[in-house]
Structures are given as structure tokens and as C-alpha cells.
Amino acid sequence: MGAVDEHGGQAIAVAYSGGRDSTALLHATAVAALEQPGLRVVALHVHHGLSAHADQWLAHAQAQCEAWAAQGLPVSLVWRRLKLNQNPGDSVEALAREGRYRALTEMAQEVGADTVLLAHHRRDQAETFLLQALRGSGIAGLSAMPSTVDRHGICWARPWLAHPRRAIEAYVAQHGLSHVEDDSNADPRFARNRVRLTVWPALASAFEQAEVSLAQSAARAADARACLDDWLAQSLAPLLVPGRADALSAPALLALPLPHQRELLRHWFTTCTDRHLPASSVARLTQELPALVDTGRSIQWRAGAFDVCLYRGVLICRPAALARQSPGDDVCPTVLLNIDRPGRYALPQWGGELVVSVVDQGGVALSRLAHVEIRARQGGEDFQLGPGRPSRALRKQFQSQAVPEWERAGPLVFARDQLVFARGLGVDARALAAPGEPQVTLIWVPNLTI
Template identity: 50%
Template structure:
């Protein structure tokens, strides 16, 4: 039986929408029985009656969650007994224990996933949601307060296709007061979520503390903000078209995860930032923060300009999984195996250390400190031709004289080196691994006793990680 799905929490808005859709579907079914669709030859088509599936997500966040589910079931059963073609489908979801202050975002993500799965399983190709004009205005304000871009400021789309399912908000242009009037006219019962008064949640703070004052000062605020969101949504369409074209131009033909930085660097700053955001999201599935976008859009062109030749510029940003090598910016997932030893297929950056002191490596987020020592150090001449590269997998490190070389993974595990400390770069002398932050100098590179030698230690430049990685020499 063909069906349409409605997201149904049991609250005021979703109750009104579900009832309205169920009533409209009943009337459509009656008309179909009276005048069934026919072929061109006049024969009736075998079209089944439509049904409405109410989708309820049980988060378990409220002590009243079970009661809400029971209310939703009782409501659907009562309406079905009255002849409305509606049935309830519910699903329990569980938030992670460490959601913390991100409970809003995680609950929303789990709810959307559950709604999508239930709608598809029910055979629906369209999901209706009860967001109205006030919701849209609030969303634009929240996105602006978070520094959102065009996609965020466009707020909620009225009709959006996601993985084969249409998410439709038919009441996005309607005021909240119209929904309240519908509830009263039909005598519909609904639940009130006590969390709507919790000021820990950003939308609640906006509704309780900001919106009344805003509307008092600007009575047309709701209409104006919703109108702005609609105009921004229109602008989003050509932007996405440009983003797709830019991605086609910039993406390396033989490597979908790499971008032609030399071409990209010739674009305007605004084009660089926007295309970088889109490219990173397309290859990593993650959003690039505003700070990283600004930094890379400025830093990468300067690196190309200051290198002897543009293709000589290289660097690695482990926190993002990015590396620059031979004019290409490439993304690889954390822990990706690119080969054995020597940096494998990743970029290796030459580093020439000719005196003790602090040697910053901004592209790596830290600095190398070199100090004179009397034993367990490295001969100064070995520092002149070093290279630095990210960990790629398979590198072997010898922790002391006479001890067997072991993989870095095992060495880190044996010494209990935290996961975040393992993102520091590795230092090489030719094909020999020389220094590993968190482990120290490879014993095969120790200078002979009595000879001039230097100790090495790695220190992060940013506040996080707060602790320096110190080698024991």
C-alpha cells in the first residue's frame, strides 16, 4: 500500500500536521473509490489506497519518554478507529554517554537517521516535517550566531532530497499561530516537552530570552528573517553549481583525494576559501572549520611563492590528514597506510638544523628543540640533512642498544604514549629513522661516547596538546 510518512513527536506542531495529512489522505482515498483513475481506454487503474505512517523516535532523554510513546500510540489507534488511515511506527535510539554539551546535535543526528530508516522501511518516498515560519527564523538567527556560512543561513530547505527520500516541510511559510488555531479547532491533545524550558539548549535560550524582546522591538522580525532565509536558499543553488564545477577543475585526474594547489592558488581569496571548504568536505566527509579555512587559504599560496619552485613546497597538517607535495594537496584518513618506512607516499620536508636552539615547524604545529648533551644524543652533522614526514605505518624504532627494533605501534603501546601524541612528525636521516617524539632518538643513531652530540625534543606550538613531547636521551 502506498504511504506518506510524517515525523511525529506527539508535540503540538507534529500532532497538527499528522492529523491534517491523515484527514487529507482519507478524503483522497474516498475520491479514489468514487472515481478511480483510469487508462486512456477507460479501464480503472489498480491503484491502492494511501496510508499515513507516523514515525516516532524515542530518545530516552526525558523521564516522560515512555509516556510520550504511549500517548503517540493511543492517538494513532484512536484516529484509526475513527477511520483515519494512520498507523504508528516507533524506534528507540540511545545517545552516547560522552555526548556532553553536544547532546542537541547528537540527538538530532540520531533522530534524522531513525526517521530516514523508518520511512524507507515503510515504503515511503516522502517524509513530512512540521517546522513552521518561526522555526525557520530561529534557525537563521542561531546559524548567524554560530558564524554559519551560506548553507547554514539558508536555514531549513522546504523540499530536500536525501538518499532517495524527500524531506518536505509544507508549513515552513505558515505562522505558529495558524497551527495553534488548528489544534484548538479540532480539539487535538498533544504533549508538552519539559526540555523546551531548559536554558542549556541554544534554541531554548533564543526562544525564552531573545525572541520576545526581538519581536517587541521588530514586530515583523519573523517574516523578515524567514524571507531572508528563502533568498539565501535561492543563492545557494548557483553556489553549489559553482562548487561542483570548481571541484571538477581542481581535482587531480589520477587521484580523487588530491587538489591542484598551484591552479587553486591563482584564484581570488574568496574563491580559494569557498572551494577549499567544498573540496575538503567532499574528500573527507567533514566540515573544515573557519579558522583552518582562513589559515590554509593564506598559508598554502605563501608556501608556493616562497619555495624555489612551486612544486618544491611541501608540508603536512596531521590534525586534518592533509599533506602538500609536488603541487598537490592530498587528504588521507587518519592511520592510512601509505607504505613502509621513509614516509612512504607522503610528502617529506627537508629540515636543516645547524645549531642548538628552537626550530619552529609551523606546518606541523610544533617546534624541534635541540640542546647539547653528553651521552645518548646524535652527532650534530646528522642534523644538517634531516627530513621530516608524517607517520605512515610500518616504521621500526630501536629503543636502546642491543634491543630489537619494533614497529612504532608496539613501541607506543609499550610506553603508553597517548594517541594524540602519536600525531607528531617523524625525523629521518636519509633512510634511517632518527627521532620519534614521545620515544626519543633511535639507538642506532646515538653518537659514540665522548663525541659532540645533541639531544632533541618536540614541543607543540598550540595550547592543545598542552604537554611537550620530550625524548629521553
């Protein structure tokens, strides 16, 4: 049920906002833990900083947990303050949700809990189904919230997902539990609030069983999704480029019926990015791919925070942030670097790092890297692929080795004005160390954090 924590017992965590539902769940879990000696309950509280009352909610959570602990319940509190970096056009709801789950994950790992309980109930599930339907979601969205899901080594469980809201209200009243009221729940800017405050009362009045029926529909969609996921996993495997789980053969995809193409594109994108491919991107890709594959063109499409790129009939995904550097750009400055040992050399100006690793052959002498320059492509650079082979323009070498445009992005490494390393090609043959000489190889690793 839980993992061994720093106190020597088992720990189970509860996401605790201080509101009615999470208060009831935390109390019920702590009471149940009394029957399992050694089991500790850890309340995880996230301070979003979005409300003027956030400090008061934290104080309430601290006081509540201390009071319960004084009564003998095996409960304690840990909390984390969020800092939301909002850019124009960003959804506050989405940012807060992503930040909350990230904070909950970190806190659960810190206290050694491998299970986090969430207080969502049947009304929440019905509302989620309705919201997803209004957004035009497919089977994945209509499945709403799973009762259990494993992410980052943690089981996220919703034990009350089949329970009606009134049962939780009754539990709170029975035990005289105090809780906070989130003022943002009345803010009509948030879609869920508009459904909850305006749509739901009318819906429940017209259809008495709306909560039960919509939750049942979500459960049936979840069953269908499980079957679909199995089919997608089996069908996607033959379409992938051998050795590349992130590279999809466009011709192989186009050989399938159009509905299959759309579902496989969505599944592939989610597998690569852990994001959903926007409906507009699905439509554009399936419409434009046939002509592009026939003509052999290369292109990239923006899909939210990622780009979907086509090169020589192969599709890959990459963070859109990596698209900013192209030959001739002066965004990233020349950097002087002293590489004196194996390791990772961060280059924040370039959005990544050079990884230097010891090799037995095919590398460059470490001594040659004592004073190197990290530069952008300016045009006119040449590169030698192997000993005895002619040096050719860097652009032509990229083409001859079928290096996609997105894998050419990154710095060039020069030592005494001689090109030593280029991403996608490796170490220049003219810089190779002599046999038996201590040597290293270089790898450029872009920063993929979005």
C-alpha cells in the same frame, strides 16, 4: 507522493514527536490521505532516551495513532530507540539531531516511504536564520532549512515552512488535538532555547515583522546559495586530480583569488565528507598552504572528525580515526588469518577489512594465503614492485610511487615471513601466482564510519 509499502498501497511518512506541531501535521496528513484511496500515513517516532518522560511520550504517540486509526484515519506508528554515545566535548544537541535523522531514514526505508514530512514552520525558519547568523555562518547556513531536500533516496519536505506558528496553534485548537510538552524546550543549555525564550520575545516586541523578515532573508540566502553551488561545482571540477573526486590540486587552488579559495575549500570538504569545514580550518589552510606548496612539505590539519592532508601538492580528506596507526606503533596486534576463499575479512583491531577478489593475472595464489600474518610496519621491510625489478626498502617504494602517508596506513600481509601485500603498492612481485594458476588480489578498505 509516496512509495508502495508492504500493505500494497502507497506510504508517506511524518516525523512525529508527539509535540504540538508534529501532531497537527500528522493529523492533517492523515485527513488529507482519506481523499487518496490506498495512501497510508506512517508516523515515525524517535525515542531519544534523553528525558525522563520519553517513555510517556512514546505511549502517548502509540495511543494517539491507535485512536485515530480506530476513527478510520489511515495512520500507523513505527518507532526507534536511540542510543547516543556521547564523548567529552560532544554536543548533545548535535548527537541527537544526527541520530534522529539516521533513525528516521532507516524507518522510512523500512516502511517503503520515499517522502518524510517535517513540521517546521515560519518561526522555526526565522530562529534558524538568527542562530546561524550568531554562529557566523555563510550563505549555506543562512539559507536555514530547505522546503524540500533529497537525501538517501528520500524527499524530506517541510510543507508548513511558510506558515506562521499561530496557524498551527489554531488548527490544534479547532480539532481538539492533544499533544505532549517537551520539558527540554525550557533548558537554557541549548542555543535554540535561549533564542526562543530570551531573544525572540524582545526581538518580536521591537520588530513586529521579525518572523516574516528573517524568513524572507533565509529565502533570499537560499536563492544565492543555489547560484553559488552551481558556480562551485563548475569551478571545482578543473581543480580535481584526474580520476580522484576527493583529491584537490593545491597549486591550482592557490592560483585563484583568496575569496574563491575559501569558498572552494568549503565546498570540496563538504562534498568529500558531508560535513562543514570549520572557519578556523579555512583560515589556517589558506594562510599556510602557499609556503607549504612552495617547499614541497607534507602535512595534515585536523578539521573536526576529519584530517585534511597535503602530500606532493595534493589535498585529500580522511577520517581522523585513520591517523592512529603509524610505522612502529604497537596499537594493532599481529593477527593470524586463514584466507581460503574470496570475500571480505574484517579486522576490527585494525579498523577495516581485507577484500579478497578473484583476478586472471597479477594476483597471489589463494593456496598461499591459507595461513597469513597481519602485521604492523616495523621498519626494514622490503618490497618488489614487479618481476625482474629489484626489491627495495618499503619506505623507498612508497616514495617512488608517490604513495601519500595516509594511504600507507594499514596492515602488511605476510605468508611464511614473506611480505605478500602492502596497501598503496599491492601484491609483492615475489608472491605473484604463475600464469593460469587460480589467484586473487587483496585490497585494504579502512572503516570510514565516524
